[in-house]
Structure formats: structure tokens, C-alpha cells
Amino acid sequence: xxxxxxxxxxxxxxxxxxxxxxxxxxxxxxxxxxxxxxxxxxxxxxxxxxxxxxxxxxxxxxxxxxxxxxxxxxxxxxxxxxxxxxxxxxxxxxxxxxxxxxxxxxxxxxxxxxxxxxxxxxxxxxxxxxxxxxxxxxxxxxxxxxxxxxxxxxxxxxxx
Numbered sequence: 450x451x452x453x454x455x456x457x458x459x460x461x462x463x464x465x466x467x468x469x470x471x472x473x474x475x476x477x478x479x480x481x482x483x484x485x486x487x488x489x490x491x492x493x494x495x496x497x498x499x500x501x502x503x504x505x506x507x508x509x510x511x512x513x514x515x516x517x518x519x520x521x522x523x524x525x526x527x528x529x530x531x532x533x534x535x536x537x538x539x540x541x542x543x544x545x546x547x548x549x550x551x552x553x554x555x556x557x558x559x560x561x562x563x564x565x566x567x568x569x570x571x572x573x574x575x576x577x578x579x580x581x582x583x584x585x586x587x588x589x590x591x592x593x594x595x596x597x598x599x600x601x602x603x604x605x606x607x608x609x
Contacts, residue, residue, distance in 0.1 A: 467518035486519045524600040533577040541594045551576040568597040
């Protein structure tokens, strides 16, 4: 029988790469993350290097990675998840799945209320079972919604 529970080893490479960049080993603490972010920004700010400096291009790229990583890690931090839990629960309880996209181990689900969430670590086999389920919403509630690391990725126009 297939084990549908996610394993830590199957987490997205993106999560691990950003955690490594910010030297986060355990759960994400927003206060510590902010301090590390500020220190990294100071260290890699592109304005510290002249246009012709060989480090200028590297600093520009690192600066983008730092900003992307910070916003990403904030979106999956336990504090952020907890603050959005009521809205998330309302969405997965009252809205239906409008659209789904799966690539590698990332499942993006758009709901009829306009919310879009990304679920990390969803393998192809589980996605196939989701798509082929008789009751897609029920399958997702039981096997995906509260089983995988997720984040709210965007909000589109509210469904009427």
C-alpha cells in the first residue's frame, strides 16, 4: 500500500536552499529571520560594489535571492500559518477547487473564492490519485490540505 504521508526528505529543494541561506535549521522564527535578513542585505547590498567591480554582479544576484528567500520563508513560517489559519480553514471548507497545477513536487490549487495555495512535497503519484478521485474535494481534504507544508501564493479577484 502506498504511504501518502509526506516525508521530510521530499520537501522542496527551494525550502531547504532558503533555510540554508538564512541558516535556519529548525522551525522558522520570524524575529530571528528578520535579523538574519537585515544582516544579509547589508552584506550583499549591490550599492556596496562599484559597477566595474567583479563582485557587483554576484551581489546583485545574491540580493535578489535574499529578498525572494525572506518573503518565501515568511510565507511558510508557523506564525504566518497560524495567523492565516482561520481564512485557510474557511477556504478549504467552503470553497471548491477551481484549478490545479502540478510540477515536480509542487501542487498549486486555486479555489473558487479566488485564493491560491501551494503545497510542497506532493509527488506525482499522489497528484494522479487526486485528479482521478471520485470526490476530488474530499480526497484533497483527507490527503493534502493538512498533510503538506503550504503557503498562500496569491489572491485573485474574489469569486462572486
